[in-house]
Amino acid sequence: MIIQETLTPEEIEEIDHEIALVPYRKAACIEALKIVQHHRGWISDESLQSIADHLEMSVEELDSVATFYNLVFRKPVGRNVILLCDSISCYVMGYEKIYAQIRDRLHISFGETTPDGRFTLLPNACLGTCDHAPALMINNELYRDLTEDRLDEILNGYH
């Protein structure tokens, strides 16, 4: 794996746009993490250092922010990230069956990535579509009213 160390001109341009909207540089750090993750898929130690340098903050402080939020990835993830809702309405409506089926098909549990890098599976707090539970998101797409029949078809759409 090649790890990009310095920020690209495109990343710097996007981060500087966010810095202009806030009173001091490090206030843009969450946006900067989102931008770099958007380009690189995750936040490596090297990326973290580059962002911290650009925002003139310590890498420790930035890491304390990066590790606080659920959707900043400090480890590499697969090409597609499955976020399966495990909150209460989906519990009542049977998300556990969907989880069992994903484990059966992809041989991964929560927090794991398939060896071919196709999927990472993560639990997710309530997706806010509780009248159509159970639900999951893959990348930016929301799937709801999940059934075991539909799940295979959905997974087959991602490569």
Add this chain to the structure above:
Amino acid sequence: METPLTQHISSDRPPYNLRDYEKVGGYQALRKALTTMTPAEVTKLVQESDLKGRGGAGFNTGMKWSFVPMTDGTPIKYLIANADEMEPGTFKDRMLMEGNPHQFIEGMIISAYAIQANISYIFLRWAYKKAGRLLLHAMEEAYAAGYLGKNILGIGYNLEMHLHTGVGRYICGEETALLNALEGKRATPRTKPPFPQVSGLFGKPTIVNNVETFCNIPHIIQNGAQWFKDLSKGSDAGTKIYGISGRVKKPGLWELPMGVTMRELIEVHGGGMANGYEFRGALPGGASTDFLVKEHLDVKLDFKSVAAAGSRLGTGTMIILDDHTCPVGFVHNLEHFFAQESCGWCTPCREGLPWTEKTLLSIERGEGRPEDLDLLDMHTKYLGPGNTFCALAPGAMEPLQSALKYFREDFEMHITQKKCPWR
């Protein structure tokens, strides 16, 4: 029956663009407020309407605004929409934003005018991709029409609006934690006082309101305080977006007069329980509210009546516990969520919630001991109100303490039978 918030929302078509929204009277309330009313008159009208915050706490919105210092010496003020909607079982703000983004934006602009804020943020949860796209488009239209930006409607009032998408933590929905998240920090709650109305985002006076709260504002401006109060059947004013998830025939969302009974909501609007399922209880307003049970079916769902019944209206979106679902498993799922989402700042919350979760899990697996129930009772006290900076831990204890009260025999069965009777 009047349904001001949802009258122009239809799931069969995309939301109205700016021109269509204007055709049905959109932005007329903004025009009325900015060109015929002073900021103080707007605040007074909203206060008189008795609109209470729809995010869960139920505080009088106009009164909250009235705490913002309006002297000339504090020029920078912020207005923030809390669109983080992460309370499990809650999905109403998604519908309002996806269904009519202009109504929400108009409400925000009027509210910002009332406190004379010149910068506003929508703090949107990451998962709401569609709402984010629709809001960005609606904001662009509002800028182009002169409803946002410099010199709005020619009265010399300026307002910028930005969309900030969160990166996922329940605690971001807590008002002061949200401010820290917007400042690029860990989203830990702040000590109050000072209250955000005086010292909020970047230390400046700040108002944070829920999406549904903002959506009510244009209608109150257009129709007045008395009209708003008359919409209600209960002791609180207005309509409310109610919802049901779980084993009913028709889960969904409905705009109904404030104070509809739980029975009507479930039986008439939700179509009753799904075939083969019996009602055992419900969390009336999201994961952090106490269970109500059969004896409460005739309770009116307004802030005061639900409080009198021992729970909270919260977000007004109800989660049903049916007779095929294990109450211990149900509560374990909730406490797992709260333990995971604790920001870790206060010891009772950081340590007590994982302890609670593990105890519930051992009971659910048939490994519980009789004294575990005393341990859980103890936690409901030590994690209750007054021991933590914010309401996360006390909120987490609400479903637990009421489950221990109403479903105690189910907990005991797990312990005596050494297994979950539902599995």
